[in-house]
Amino acid sequence: MIRLEEASWRAGQTAIVRDIALHVRRGETFGLVGPNGSGKSTVLRLVAGVLTPSTGRVRLDGIDQTRLSRRRAARMVAFVAQQADTAERVTVRDAVELGRTPWLSMLRPFGPGDDRIVAHALARVGMSDKAGRYWQGLSGGERQRVHLARALAQEPRILLLDEPTNHLDIHQQLSILRLVRKLEVTALVALHDLNQALECDRVGVMQAGRLVACGPPAEILTPDLIARVFAVRANYLTDPADGHRLIRFALSED
Amino acid sequence: MTASATVPVRRRSLGLSRLILGLAALIAALAFGVSVGETVIAPEVIWKTLSNQLFGTDYPLRPIQEGIVWNYRLTRAIVAAACGAGLAVSGVVLQALLRNALADPYILGISAGASTGAVLVMVLGIGAGALSLSVGAFAGGILAFTLVIGLARAAGSGIGLPQAGLIILSGIAGTQLFNALTSFVIAQSANAEQVRGVTFWMMGNMSGVRWPDVRLAVPVSALGVLVCMAHARALDAFTFGAESAVTMGVAVRRTQAVLIGVVTMITATMVSITGAIGFVGLVIPHAARFLVGVRHDRLLPASALIGAVFLVMADVVSRVIVPGQVLPIGVITALVGAPGFAVILIRGRRQRA
Ligand SMILES: Nc1ncnc2c1ncn2[C@@H]1O[C@H](COP(=O)(O)OP(=O)(O)OP(=O)(O)O)[C@@H](O)[C@H]1O
Ligand SMILES: [Mg+2]
Numbered sequence: 001m002i003r004l005e006e007a008s009w010r011a012g013q014t015a016i017v018r019d020i021a022l023h024v025r026r027g028e029t030f031g032l033v034g035p036n037g038s039g040k041s042t043v044l045r046l047v048a049g050v051l052t053p054s055t056g057r058v059r060l061d062g063i064d065q066t067r068l069s070r071r072r073a074a075r076m077v078a079f080v081a082q083q084a085d086t087a088e089r090v091t092v093r094d095a096v097e098l099g100r101t102p103w104l105s106m107l108r109p110f111g112p113g114d115d116r117i118v119a120h121a122l123a124r125v126g127m128s129d130k131a132g133r134y135w136q137g138l139s140g141g142e143r144q145r146v147h148l149a150r151a152l153a154q155e156p157r158i159l160l161l162d163e164p165t166n167h168l169d170i171h172q173q174l175s176i177l178r179l180v181r182k183l184e185v186t187a188l189v190a191l192h193d194l195n196q197a198l199e200c201d202r203v204g205v206m207q208a209g210r211l212v213a214c215g216p217p218a219e220i221l222t223p224d225l226i227a228r229v230f231a232v233r234a235n236y237l238t239d240p241a242d243g244h245r246l247i248r249f250a251l252s253e254d
Numbered sequence: 255m256t257a258s259a260t261v262p263v264r265r266r267s268l269g270l271s272r273l274i275l276g277l278a279a280l281i282a283a284l285a286f287g288v289s290v291g292e293t294v295i296a297p298e299v300i301w302k303t304l305s306n307q308l309f310g311t312d313y314p315l316r317p318i319q320e321g322i323v324w325n326y327r328l329t330r331a332i333v334a335a336a337c338g339a340g341l342a343v344s345g346v347v348l349q350a351l352l353r354n355a356l357a358d359p360y361i362l363g364i365s366a367g368a369s370t371g372a373v374l375v376m377v378l379g380i381g382a383g384a385l386s387l388s389v390g391a392f393a394g395g396i397l398a399f400t401l402v403i404g405l406a407r408a409a410g411s412g413i414g415l416p417q418a419g420l421i422i423l424s425g426i427a428g429t430q431l432f433n434a435l436t437s438f439v440i441a442q443s444a445n446a447e448q449v450r451g452v453t454f455w456m457m458g459n460m461s462g463v464r465w466p467d468v469r470l471a472v473p474v475s476a477l478g479v480l481v482c483m484a485h486a487r488a489l490d491a492f493t494f495g496a497e498s499a500v501t502m503g504v505a506v507r508r509t510q511a512v513l514i515g516v517v518t519m520i521t522a523t524m525v526s527i528t529g530a531i532g533f534v535g536l537v538i539p540h541a542a543r544f545l546v547g548v549r550h551d552r553l554l555p556a557s558a559l560i561g562a563v564f565l566v567m568a569d570v571v572s573r574v575i576v577p578g579q580v581l582p583i584g585v586i587t588a589l590v591g592a593p594g595f596a597v598i599l600i601r602g603r604r605q606r607a
Contacts, residue, residue, distance in 0.1 A: 048500075048501050049500065049501070050497050050500055050501060069505075070500060070503050070504060070505045070506075071503040071505075072503075073503070074501060074502050074503030075503065077501070078501065079498075079501040081497065081498065081501075084494040084495055084497075084498050085494070086353075086493045086494050086495075087353070087355065088493050088548045089543070089547070089548055090493055090548055094493075094548070094549065095493070095494075098490060098491055098493060098494075098502060099502065101487055101488075101490070101491045101502040101503055101504065102502055102503030104487060106484065154502065
């Protein structure tokens with residue numbers, strides 16, 4: 001469970017996100033949408049503990065994030081950032097094994113159990129057959145999936161994903177989103193594709209550093225709100241085959 | 255999950271056989287370092303000297319030979335090994351923390367700052383003895399590194415080179431500044447005798463090494479390597495940057511503070527004993543990566559061993575390459591290191607392309 005209580009973050013004098021009040025329930029998949037620069041990544045970084053709120057609070061399962069040790073926090077929360085690259089010659093398996101870091105110590109070294117968790121994580125993102133490949137030789141989508149596997153190997157209760165479907169082909173997009181929804185974790189996911197956001201349990205809409213709406217996607221993502229926040233015209237269409245609703249977009253001036 | 259059944263089990267530590275091989279190479283290098291020199295000393299004499307000194311046996315030996323082995327060559331070889339191991343591990347740690355293939359204590363100005371600190375103690379005679387020399391060197395090293403990182407940070411907020419290039423440029427500026435300060439101190443206050451001594455020492459020189467230096471260098475190096483080894487997993491977690499390390503449970507600030515303290519301690523101690531020796535911290539970690547990969551649980555011990563062997567051998571070369579003359583060891587490491595540096599630069603370019 002994630003709870004933000006009037007959390008704000010300032011860079012110098014500039015408020016980047018302001019008075020975010022947000023409650024993500026246990027087991028829920030929560031989508032965060034909003035235009036570029038609206039503060040989605042900043043909210044995720046606050047929850048991950050990479051940033052500390054200037055005012056307000058972030059609670060994870062009721063505990064103030066700043067009161068958790070890094071290690072305990074990392075056992076609860078895994079974060080896949082919008083981008084993270086390396087120049088080191090690491091293999092896919094090396095990268096995923098990093099996810100075990102918060103569970104290991106000198107007295108508790110990497111063991112067969114960790115090997116199984118890593119293999120399972122690789123299998124879940126469909127990268128088992130590429131475990132021995134070097135990072136530099138991976139495509140953008142493969143790298144994204146390795147980062148997700150690394151986060152899964154962390155065995156978190158809370159999963160934070162910043163645009164996880166970036167770079168993914170359509171099959172991978174759908175299967176990653178289904179995987180996240182199926183997992184028994186609380187997931188907070190920043191997304192750009194509003195049709196993907198429709199599949200979340202609830203969504204929050206960011207605009208200029210504020211959370212302007214929050215609730216079930218069908219109620220929140222109205223053509224009116226989409227026009228105000230994203231400056232596009234939106235129409236709901238219904239798939240005649242199964243009655244599934246989806247949104248079609250056009251620039252407002254068209 | 256079915257996929258888990260077929261996990262190929264990977265060796266995770268350096269492997270006992272490779273560790274033994276490395277230690278054997280180190281012992282062989284030490285023996286070589288003791289026997290080779292202006293006078294070649296037979297292995298038998300080395301063995302008997304060690305036995306006499308360590309186990310109180312009473313083999314008859316010529317006092318001169320026993321003295322050369324015990325007081326000159328052995329001390330020198332041991333300090334070279336400790337120094338090589340310490341500098342190589344320092345390079346690994348700095349490269350991981352700064353995520354920069356070109357980082358090492360010499361390039362980042364730590365060695366230059368340590369030299370300035372040590373020279374201030376030496377010339378102005380603040381305090382006395384080996385310990386205060388190291389303390390001065392440590393203070394100088396920390397100051398230099400703080401300035402270099404500060405400069406890189408200040409320059410980084412504007413538009414300019416990427417961060418990696420900035421740190422190296424700041425390091426060059428810092429090195430120049432502190433070398434100039436050192437020269438200034440020497441020119442101002444040293445007599446001709448001191449100038450000669452200090453100049454030779456600044457280029458990396460092992461000829462003054464005796465047992466007290468061994469008693470300083472070995473514990474510092476061993477302790478430093480152990481502390482770094484204890485942080486091997488944290489160093490791995492820096493692979494995708496400090497932010498990603500935070501989210502994997504690493505106390506990034508504390509880790510950085512401890513490890514940079516350790517690296518500066520190692521560098522300062524070695525500088526106070528042997529002067530600034532360049533390129534070991536830069537080139538050895540890359541050679542070790544080539545052999546054992548990037549994971550720090552293997553990379554750190556491998557770098558320590560290779561660094562130790564390399565510097566013992568470099569010291570031998572510095573003594574025999576010009577007959578009748580001893581070159582500063584820094585000249586030898588630079589002769590090997592500069593081309594190594596070039597290779598790293600070119601390979602780095604290919605990776606980026
Ligand atoms: N450390 C920082 N210092 C100054 N400004 C920052 C900092 N981090 C973020 N910002 C600014 O805050 C705003 C919000 O950034 P954020 O990355 O949270 O947006 P976002 O919603 O994730 O955007 P995108 O969809 O492009 O990923 C941006 O305008 C960004 O420039
Ligand atoms: Mg973002």
